[in-house]
Amino acid sequence: MGGWLFDPAHWSGTTGIPVRLLEHLGYTLLTLVIAALIAIPLGAFVGHTGKGGFVIVGLSNALRALPTTAVLILVVLWAGLGDFPVYVALVLLAIPPIMAGTYAGIRAVDPVTVDAARGVGMRESSVLLQVEIPNALPLIYGGFRGAALQVVATATIAAYTGAGGLGRFVFDGLALQDFGQMLAGAVLVALLAVLVDLGFAGLQRLTVSPGLRPVGSGGKS
Template sequence: MGWLFDPAHWSGTTGIPVRLLEHLLYTFVTLLIAAAIAIPLGAFVGHTGRGGFVVVGLSNALRALPTTAVLILVVLWAGLGDFPVYVALVLLAIPPIMAGTYAGIRAVDPVTVDAARGVGMRESGVLLRVEIPNALPLIYGGFRGAALQVVATATIAAYTGAGGLGRLVFDGLALQEFGQMLAGAVLVALLAVLVDLGFAGLQRLTVSPGLRPVGTGGKR
């Protein structure tokens, strides 16, 4: 573990803090984009009940996509930079978020939904003020699953020359420096745990206490 605690590795433009920040940036931007795509899609399909088969099928197909290949293909087509990294990671993050949203909305008690319609809510109100708040625990479940995967997988950004903690893993491999590889692995795992704790806190703050017993597990 000497490599990790050597002060020389904690400063400069290629120091550990910079790599950590790059990694966090990849993670958050990816999650934002993925959520912006997957939550409306999952919510729409869950609400209308149409196209559920497509959502499940699409999620499974996307899950099978090897992220490395997607990354390389986008690099070959669009050139280097952060764009290919985001494409690959967003594709990775969409399935769990979409599946969580879809499942969450489908799982809302039909009696509750009928009651909302009964008191004169419009469809948009039913979705935004009843179904989504009630589905939040499962949405968070999907979202946190996606976050864990993205933090772990953002490591491959380094394969095409981009930054992040993957640099430590890839440079360690190239130099056969075991300490550096290990430092990369440990930092990514730590970051994953911290990010998950952060979202767990956010979940506590934003989910109605009435739903809590369902939501404690994160993953159902």
């Protein structure tokens, strides 16, 4: 069963495992960057002003119900094959968790802290950037990492419309009735998901203030 995965022939060339891994990682990271650029400002703005919260929640739920396969196919039918449809489908998938995490994170900042920030003379932009967002980071990361897991897993589907990534092994294996190849694809996706999550966990540790770690764990860093 592991034979396919460990065959050196599958580890080289433009259709080899390293290339597919990088493609998959590329889809994932660019998707997350685009989604974060859209979702974090939206979630932060609504969380900060407290206005339109129901829009965020409603929009998140509606987007969550959207089948990624359908979005991918629709955009391919409209715009043709390529990476663009993949990004549209994956970004729409990644926006809800990041937006919901950001919104919830900002709303969860202790109102006393926010009151103090205004009371010491911070302008609204500073209240948001220097106090609310740094304190919301744990929940923002929560949403972001959830999105990352989903994107890594779902980017597999990109191969259905001929795009690259690890999904190629799953769909090619399916077409060839090559079970070893399919399994290798699935295992590699799961592995990549775990690695990506570990990477973001590390980033989280570096960027979130030690003051926000659960009490008791602050001492041993």
